[in-house]
Amino acid sequence: MIANSMKPFLAGSSVIRAMFEEGKRMAKVYGPENVYDFSVGNPGLNPPQEVFDAIDYINHEMDPHDVHSYPSNAGYESTRTAVANDLNKRFGADYTFENIVMTVGAGSAINIIMKCLFDPGDKQIVFAPYFVEYANWARNYGAETLVVPPNEAGGFEPNAEELKKLLCPEVKAVIINNPNNPTGAIYSEESIKAVAEVLKEAEKEYGHPIYIIADEPYRELVYTDAKVAYIPDLYDNTLIAYSWSKSLSMPGDRIGYVAVPPKSDEAEEMCGALVVANRVCGDTNAPNIPQLIVERCIDARADLGYYKKNAADLYEIVHGAGFEAIYPQGAFYLWIKSPVENEKDFVAAAKDERILIVPGSSFASPGWVRASFCISNETIQRSKESWEVLGKKYFG
Amino acid sequence: MIANSMKPFLAGSSVIRAMFEEGKRMAKVYGPENVYDFSVGNPGLNPPQEVFDAIDYINHEMDPHDVHSYPSNAGYESTRTAVANDLNKRFGADYTFENIVMTVGAGSAINIIMKCLFDPGDKQIVFAPYFVEYANWARNYGAETLVVPPNEAGGFEPNAEELKKLLCPEVKAVIINNPNNPTGAIYSEESIKAVAEVLKEAEKEYGHPIYIIADEPYRELVYTDAKVAYIPDLYDNTLIAYSWSKSLSMPGDRIGYVAVPPKSDEAEEMCGALVVANRVCGDTNAPNIPQLIVERCIDARADLGYYKKNAADLYEIVHGAGFEAIYPQGAFYLWIKSPVENEKDFVAAAKDERILIVPGSSFASPGWVRASFCISNETIQRSKESWEVLGKKYFG
Numbered sequence: 001m002i003a004n005s006m007k008p009f010l011a012g013s014s015v016i017r018a019m020f021e022e023g024k025r026m027a028k029v030y031g032p033e034n035v036y037d038f039s040v041g042n043p044g045l046n047p048p049q050e051v052f053d054a055i056d057y058i059n060h061e062m063d064p065h066d067v068h069s070y071p072s073n074a075g076y077e078s079t080r081t082a083v084a085n086d087l088n089k090r091f092g093a094d095y096t097f098e099n100i101v102m103t104v105g106a107g108s109a110i111n112i113i114m115k116c117l118f119d120p121g122d123k124q125i126v127f128a129p130y131f132v133e134y135a136n137w138a139r140n141y142g143a144e145t146l147v148v149p150p151n152e153a154g155g156f157e158p159n160a161e162e163l164k165k166l167l168c169p170e171v172k173a174v175i176i177n178n179p180n181n182p183t184g185a186i187y188s189e190e191s192i193k194a195v196a197e198v199l200k201e202a203e204k205e206y207g208h209p210i211y212i213i214a215d216e217p218y219r220e221l222v223y224t225d226a227k228v229a230y231i232p233d234l235y236d237n238t239l240i241a242y243s244w245s246k247s248l249s250m251p252g253d254r255i256g257y258v259a260v261p262p263k264s265d266e267a268e269e270m271c272g273a274l275v276v277a278n279r280v281c282g283d284t285n286a287p288n289i290p291q292l293i294v295e296r297c298i299d300a301r302a303d304l305g306y307y308k309k310n311a312a313d314l315y316e317i318v319h320g321a322g323f324e325a326i327y328p329q330g331a332f333y334l335w336i337k338s339p340v341e342n343e344k345d346f347v348a349a350a351k352d353e354r355i356l357i358v359p360g361s362s363f364a365s366p367g368w369v370r371a372s373f374c375i376s377n378e379t380i381q382r383s384k385e386s387w388e389v390l391g392k393k394y395f396g
Numbered sequence: 397m398i399a400n401s402m403k404p405f406l407a408g409s410s411v412i413r414a415m416f417e418e419g420k421r422m423a424k425v426y427g428p429e430n431v432y433d434f435s436v437g438n439p440g441l442n443p444p445q446e447v448f449d450a451i452d453y454i455n456h457e458m459d460p461h462d463v464h465s466y467p468s469n470a471g472y473e474s475t476r477t478a479v480a481n482d483l484n485k486r487f488g489a490d491y492t493f494e495n496i497v498m499t500v501g502a503g504s505a506i507n508i509i510m511k512c513l514f515d516p517g518d519k520q521i522v523f524a525p526y527f528v529e530y531a532n533w534a535r536n537y538g539a540e541t542l543v544v545p546p547n548e549a550g551g552f553e554p555n556a557e558e559l560k561k562l563l564c565p566e567v568k569a570v571i572i573n574n575p576n577n578p579t580g581a582i583y584s585e586e587s588i589k590a591v592a593e594v595l596k597e598a599e600k601e602y603g604h605p606i607y608i609i610a611d612e613p614y615r616e617l618v619y620t621d622a623k624v625a626y627i628p629d630l631y632d633n634t635l636i637a638y639s640w641s642k643s644l645s646m647p648g649d650r651i652g653y654v655a656v657p658p659k660s661d662e663a664e665e666m667c668g669a670l671v672v673a674n675r676v677c678g679d680t681n682a683p684n685i686p687q688l689i690v691e692r693c694i695d696a697r698a699d700l701g702y703y704k705k706n707a708a709d710l711y712e713i714v715h716g717a718g719f720e721a722i723y724p725q726g727a728f729y730l731w732i733k734s735p736v737e738n739e740k741d742f743v744a745a746a747k748d749e750r751i752l753i754v755p756g757s758s759f760a761s762p763g764w765v766r767a768s769f770c771i772s773n774e775t776i777q778r779s780k781e782s783w784e785v786l787g788k789k790y791f792g
Contacts (some may be wrong), residue, residue, distance in 0.1 A: 001512070001513075001604060001605045001661055001662060001666075002510070002662075002666065003512060003513055003514055003515045003518075003537070004515050004667045005439065005514075005515050005516070005537075006512055006669055006672070006673065006676075007512065009667060009673075010672055013668075013671075013672045021593050026583065030605060042465050042466045043465060044461070044465075045462060046460040046462060046464070051464075052455055052456075052460075053453045055451065056452075056455060056686075057456070059448055059451045059452060060448075062551045064442040064443060064448075065440070067584075067648070068443050068447075068646040068647070068649060069439060069443070069645075069647060069648050070438045070648050071442075103678075104500055104650070104678070104683070105495055105678075105680060106677050107675075107678040107679065107680050108678040110678065111677065111678030112678075114398070115536075116398055116402055117397075117398075117399055118399055118401075119399045119400050119401050120401070120538075122399075133675070133676070136676050139679060140511075140536070140676065140678075141399070141401075142538075150657060151420065154526040192503065195411050195781065209397045209746050214685060229458070235715065242677055250464040250465075251464070251465060251466045251680075252463070252464050252465050252467055252681065252683070253464060253683055253684055253685065254500070254679065254680065254681065254682075254683045254684075255683075259776070261575075261759045264564065265397055266398075268397060269398060270397075270398065272406065272409075273398045273402055273406060275409075276402070276406055276409045276435050277402065277405075278775050279409075279503075279529070280402075280405050280529070280532050280533070280536065281505065281507065281536065281649065281677070281678070282500070282503040282504040282507030282533060282536075282677070283500050283501070283504055283679065284500075284501060284502075284503050284647075285650065285747070286649065286650075287500070287648070287649055287651075287686060288648035288649055288650075289451075289649065289684075289685050289686070291684075292682060350496060352438055362584075363668075374502050376632035395660050
């Protein structure tokens with residue numbers, strides 16, 4: 001009775017659920033302070049004070065009808081204007097409110113982009129390691145996902161040469177998630193330029209646009225002097241999907257946007273289609289209060305320095321215990337090389353030390369694991385002994 | 397470059413946009429107070445005081461991490477428990493929180509239901525007149541919509557005999573929207589029972605469940621002593637899609653749920669699938685603050701008596717001007733018979749008198765028009781003269 005097309009999702013979901021239940025079981029047995037859960041991506045920070053002040057303003061100073069009735073399907077003009085102005089200021093861009101469509105987080109932003117781009121039989125390309133929902137979402141619209149293999153030798157940067165091998169006329173989009181989940185890498189401008197060159201050639205050859213979907217919820221989470229490229233400067237047909245889940249630490253509020261660069265192909269038509277897709281995909285509009293919050297908090301950030309310390313401390317502990325890991329430039333993930341070929345064995349061994357991490361095969365990159373450091377610094381500090389015990393198992 | 401599958405939506409949308417632009421143009425020419433816009437379904441009421449108090453509580457008394465971080469994809473357990481208890485109290489049902497999945501409004505609720513029910517090639521049945529998005533949403537999942545013709549002779553009640561003629565093994569769902577948009581009818585228990593009997597037979601014959609999707613955002617908007625049937629009492633395989641957009645007058649906040657009656661087929665599996673669909677369709681979870689609002693406002697209602705007066709006054713004005721109309725039992729729509737065969741001519745003539753109404757063909761029911769009365773009573777009163785002039789055109 002449940003649709004066959006839903007069944008693969010249910011199987012995958014039960015694995016995650018089993019892990020979640022196991023975490024709860026362990027917390028009961030060992031005490032929650034003795035379980036080091038690096039598996040989740042739920043920010044431990046609170047939103048900045050500006051968010052609470054904005055809610056008070058919205059609830060007491062605004063016309064209730066403006067706050068609670070339907071805005072346009074695209075969102076409030078005032079919110080979209082604030083976003084456009086912010087992007088123009090930061091990136092020298094030339095957006096107006098009409099280039100911005102407010103969405104229910106980045107997930108929904110990517111879904112309405114896909115609804116507008118894909119017909120059944122179309123394809124998208126992702127770079128491994130990648131967030132598994134990308135393929136699930138594309139399947140909603142009948143599109144298949146081709147995977148560029150993980151570029152381990154090149155620091156997991158997107159590999160333009162490998163991308164080229166996968167291109168075919170059915171490809172309508174390529175997803176770039178930068179800063180990256182799960183590797184914590186910030187892609188070099190050089191790599192992205194190389195990807196752009198390959199795509200420009202392919203656009204000419206096939207005679208239709210190939211969009212880069214720039215998934216950028218981690219844009220502001222940067223811990224080194226690496227610069228996060230503004231992709232529309234390198235490639236016209238870019239659609240940006242953004243979420244405030246991380247920068248304002250309010251993922252449960254579900255607020256994001258799609259930005260359509262004015263110089264992208266038929267930008268006006270695309271904006272119109274995205275607005276309609278917001279309705280046709282069932283969301284109607286992004287929730288009002290979060291729209292009005294972000295409008296008032298466009299310059300605010302959660303205390304992101306907290307993650308910088310977590311990044312340094314967790315890297316030091318894990319590296320100090322003997323493991324090879326990539327120092328996180330951004331996002332909030334430490335990407336660790338498994339000391340044994342099958343990283344699932346490593347995940348199991350870590351669990352014996354009450355360390356919960358996610359196998360790289362969940363991101364199409366076996367041989368590595370992901371440790372999320374959006375948890376408390378105290379938990380990271382307390383995990384040190386367990387990492388050391390784990391390291392001794394492998395490195396003596 | 398925009399997917400072919402999006403193009404039919406864009407055409408439809410430009411008609412609505414044209415109407416919206418025309419309304420704005422008329423407001424400029426004649427003054428907004430002299431344009432009587434009965435075309436929109438955007439509630440003019442403010443939410444009740446309880447909503448504002450709840451927001452203060454959420455913003456100042458709750459743990460910010462509970463308010464702003466990810467809840468379960470199904471929503472807060474506390475919110476789902478409040479919904480389950482409320483349904484149990486009002487309908488003698490036996491829900492637990494596990495039967496409730498919080499969603500981004502009723503639109504998203506119906507979309508995740510469809511994602512769980514439909515494989516490409518499946519079908520659903522709707523009763524005309526019906527909300528056009530039902531067919532658009534089903535198409536998202538590759539399902540076709542079969543339409544039971546409008547039952548004009550039977551007061552636009554669902555016609556079980558006509559339903560029977562359309563049933564075939566591919567039909568996985570039948571949508572019942574009660575109280576009804578656009579007719580304002582509350583379906584009799586007798587009609588729904590007859591539908592249930594036909595579906596029970598078909599379930600046996602085809603050997604699989606056929607779900608009634610009960611779309612009930614207008615459940616509390618009732619102006620006569622008609623009773624809104626609780627469909628799971630009449631038919632086990634019912635999935636309820638609800639939204640607080642109307643009862644709390646907060647449509648922009650996007651908050652609703654799916655309720656899965658425990659006695660429906662494999663209810664537990666269905667609940668699990670709906671939760672996964674919330675994620676796979678891109679929403680992840682219903683927005684947090686609205687979830688926490690409705691949990692605290694489960695017994696609150698906007699001033700719905702206001703609509704009762706609007707229903708009576710608009711009916712009197714329109715009927716007094718010579719038009720045949722169905723007295724609204726619920727929702728906030730007056731369903732008016734066009735005095736000429738092509739109701740689009742009537743809509744155009746009404747526009748000449750600065751009255752904006754929606755042609756019935758937008759709901760697959762030509763020959764009728766919809767006038768929404770969720771606007772101010774003053775606008776309704778001011779429109780009287782225009783309705784009278786319009787009436788004289790047709791009835792002398």
